[in-house]
Amino acid sequence: xxxxxxxxxxxxxxxxxxxxxxxxxxxxxxxxxxxxxxxxxxxxxxxxxxxxxxxxxxxxxxxxxxxxxxxxxxxxxxxxxxxxxxxxxxxxxxxxxxxxxxxxxxxxxxxxxxxxxxxxxxxxxxxxxxxxxxxxxxxxxxxxxxxxxxxxxxxxxxxxxxxxxxxxxxxxxxxxxxxxxxxxxxxxxxxxxxxxxxxxxxxxxxxxxxxxxxxxxxxxxxxxxxxxxxxxxxxxxxxxxxxxxxxxxxxxxxxxxxxxxxxxxxxxxxxxxxxxxxxxxxxxxxxxxxxxxxxxxxxxxxxxxxxxxxxxxxxxxxxxxxxxxxxxxxxxxxxxxxxxxxxxxxxxxxxxxxxxxxxxxxxxxxxxxxxxxxxxxxxxxxxxxxxxxxxxxxxx
Ligand SMILES: CCCCCCCC/C=C\CCCCCCCC(=O)N[C@@H](CO)[C@H](O)/C=C/CCCCCCCCCCCCC
Ligand SMILES: O=c1ccn([C@@H]2O[C@H](COP(=O)(O)OP(=O)(O)O[C@H]3OC[C@@H](O)[C@H](O)[C@H]3O)[C@@H](O)[C@H]2O)c(=O)[nH]1
Numbered sequence: 001x002x003x004x005x006x007x008x009x010x011x012x013x014x015x016x017x018x019x020x021x022x023x024x025x026x027x028x029x030x031x032x033x034x035x036x037x038x039x040x041x042x043x044x045x046x047x048x049x050x051x052x053x054x055x056x057x058x059x060x061x062x063x064x065x066x067x068x069x070x071x072x073x074x075x076x077x078x079x080x081x082x083x084x085x086x087x088x089x090x091x092x093x094x095x096x097x098x099x100x101x102x103x104x105x106x107x108x109x110x111x112x113x114x115x116x117x118x119x120x121x122x123x124x125x126x127x128x129x130x131x132x133x134x135x136x137x138x139x140x141x142x143x144x145x146x147x148x149x150x151x152x153x154x155x156x157x158x159x160x161x162x163x164x165x166x167x168x169x170x171x172x173x174x175x176x177x178x179x180x181x182x183x184x185x186x187x188x189x190x191x192x193x194x195x196x197x198x199x200x201x202x203x204x205x206x207x208x209x210x211x212x213x214x215x216x217x218x219x220x221x222x223x224x225x226x227x228x229x230x231x232x233x234x235x236x237x238x239x240x241x242x243x244x245x246x247x248x249x250x251x252x253x254x255x256x257x258x259x260x261x262x263x264x265x266x267x268x269x270x271x272x273x274x275x276x277x278x279x280x281x282x283x284x285x286x287x288x289x290x291x292x293x294x295x296x297x298x299x300x301x302x303x304x305x306x307x308x309x310x311x312x313x314x315x316x317x318x319x320x321x322x323x324x325x326x327x328x329x330x331x332x333x334x335x336x337x338x339x340x341x342x343x344x345x346x347x348x349x350x351x352x353x354x355x356x357x358x359x360x361x362x363x364x365x366x367x368x369x370x371x372x373x374x375x376x377x378x379x380x381x382x383x384x385x386x387x388x389x390x391x392x393x394x395x396x
Contacts, residue, residue, distance in 0.1 A: 012305035018292055019302040025293065026328050029194040030335070032201045037170075038338050039253040041151075041158050049157045051079035052213065053134035057126045058086050058093040058144050059375060063261030066096050068147045073104040077153040082109040083130035087122065089113040093144075119229015120387050122377065123209075131225040137217055143210040145260035147174055155254045156213045165247025166214045166239055168207040169256035170196050175342040179351070180265045182343050183358075186351040187272065188258075189333040191294060191359060200251040207249055209235025211256040218242060232372060232379055232387040233278040255336065269362060274374060276366035281381045291363060295325040295356055326352055 054072065058065075072082055084097045094111070101109045116128035127141065138160065142148075152169075159167045170193065173185040199206035212235065219225065222241035228234040239249045279286045291297045299321040303314035329352065333341055341348060371390060372379040378390040 008308060012308045015301050015305040016309070019298055019305070022293060022298050025198055026194060026325070028201065029197040030328065030332055033193070033197045033332060033335055036197065036200070036251065037253050037255065037335070039155070041154060044154060044158055046076070046154060047078050049078060049154065050138055050160075051081075051136035052077065052138045052140050052153060052157065053081050053083055053136045053216075054140045054142055055127045055130045055134070056082060056084045056142055056144065057123050058084060058097070059088070059091065059122075059126070061092045061096060062145070064147075064259050065093060065144065065261065066100070068145060068259050069096065069100055071148040071150075072142070073100055073107045073109070074150060075148055075153050076150045077157075079136070080108070080153065081135060082107065083133060084109065084111045085115060085127045085130040086111060086113050087115055087126045118226035120379070120389055121229045121232055121234050122375070124225055124229040124234055128225060128229075134216060137215060138213055139216045139219070140213045141209060141211070143258075145258050146211050147257045147259040149254065149257070152254045156252045159250055159252040160213060160215075163248045164250055165218050165242035165245070166207060166212060166249045167252050168209075168213075168239070168249070169211040169254060170200075170251050171208050171210060171258060172255035172336055174257045174259035176259070176261075176263065178263075179347075180263050180268060182347055182351050183265060183355060184258075184263065184268050185333075186348075186355040187268070187359070189336050190329040190352070190355060193332060193336060195293065196251070203248075205236060205239045205243060205249065207235055207239035207251075208256070209238070210258065212238070213252075214238065214242070215247070218245060218247060221245070230387065231385045232374070232381060233282050233385055236278070236282050237385065269358065270373070273362045273366050273369075274372050276363060277370065277372055277381060278385075280366060281383060282385050284383075287367075291360070294359060295322060296360060299325070 056069070056072070086094050086097065094113070097109075097111055101107075101111070110130075110133065112129040112133065114129075115126040117125055118128045119125060131139065138157070140156070156167045156169070172188050172193075173181065175181070175185070196206055219238065219241070222245070228237050231237050242249050276290075279290070299318045302321065303317045306312045306317050307314045330341075330348065343351075370381065372381055372387075380388045380390050382388065
């Protein structure tokens with residue numbers, strides 16, 4: 001009996017430690033975010049910044065594609081080239097790119113059609129020819145849904161100091177109409193931002209491949225772009241290749257502004273679930289630790305612990321815990337927005353709860369359905385990250 005009580009007390013103390021670690025994570029991410037993000041670079045001599053080759057992998061179109069791509073033709077940067085990689089020669093995005101190239105003849109832009117089969121990852125295959133044609137030593141990969149501010153490239157280049165090999169942007173969401181967009185903003189502004197900033201602070205590899213600037217010479221030393229075609233989480237392995245060679249990988253101070261014109265709650269959930277599956281395979285410790293960094297699971301288990309140790313009402317504890325967590329998320333989101341949050345406080349509360357509950361369900365789903373579907377293709381992820389395409393039989 002005594003040993004059971006001792007075990008329960010030990011467990012309760014352990015849970016309280018996990019709870020304290022979570023508050024430390026929250027506060028550190030808030031402070032680090034304030035220091036790292038939205039910096040200005042008034043003293044930079046822009047003309048001296050190195051040239052950049054920007055790879056834009058494109059598949060299909062969405063209502064914001066023209067607007068998003070146009071921002072790349074209007075960047076304040078001394079030397080850059082745009083390498084549009086279009087997966088299918090009959091893809092509708094070809095017309096959009098052509099019209100932008102006609103509108104901005106002074107911008108160095110080229111189109112590459114069809115890609116090259118160098119592996120399984122379709123994004124890598126799509127960019128393979130463009131990568132070979134890149135003329136600068138700094139290569140940037142920028143996904144189709146990204147919108148750039150005029151000075152983002154400057155910010156990324158400034159972060160590429162002599163010890164840094166890869167600069168990435170923390171994903172965030174542009175303000176668009178509707179609840180689905182607000183929910184996406186909530187996801188990227190709460191738990192995701194907290195962990196992303198912390199991982200960057202602690203130099204843990206967390207680079208997301210939607211917007212990354214890299215030293216091409218180092219990537220070539222690692223086998224070039226094609227070496228990463230066997231993985232679906234090519235972003236993680238690319239960043240790892242830089243870390244393994246002693247280079248620093250850092251997050252710059254501008255956020256990656258995702259502004260895809262096609263969005264819905266189910267699309268967001270499918271995408272996040274796909275990312276969770278990648279994380280589970282790449283960094284298996286996240287299987288245990290990710291649930292332990294979420295508001296509700298941590299609140300519930302700690303409510304039991306404080307009740308066991310201090311006889312505090314679990315419900316009161318849970319309410320106070322949730323309220324403070326919520327306020328910290330609100331503060332972080334305000335900071336990410338660099339101003340006021342673009343939806344009402346009521347919408348914020350609703351989105352926050354739906355995001356917290358949805359997050360837990362998605363984590364569960366990511367374990368129940370291991371296969372990955374990406375843009376209509378199915379993949380089987382093996383431990384360690386190597387991927388295999390699953391072909392389904394067509395019946396006529
Ligand atoms: C007692 C509490 C411990 C807390 C541990 C928290 C673990 C949280 C794990 C993940 C949360 C989100 C991570 C954000 C970045 C990942 C984005 C992503 O999934 N990207 C994929 C698609 O682009 C990519 O292919 C995935 C690659 C693997 C990334 C692995 C990230 C590990 C991040 C760990 C963060 C630890 C924070 C600090 C711990 C004290
Ligand atoms: O078959 C494909 C699918 C996607 N892509 C391109 O890859 C980019 C990202 O595609 P999506 O927007 O569908 O996917 P995500 O935003 O979830 O991608 C993210 O997660 C998986 C990682 O491997 C990626 O690096 C990261 O960008 C786009 O530019 C898209 O055009 C291809 O070129 N071919």
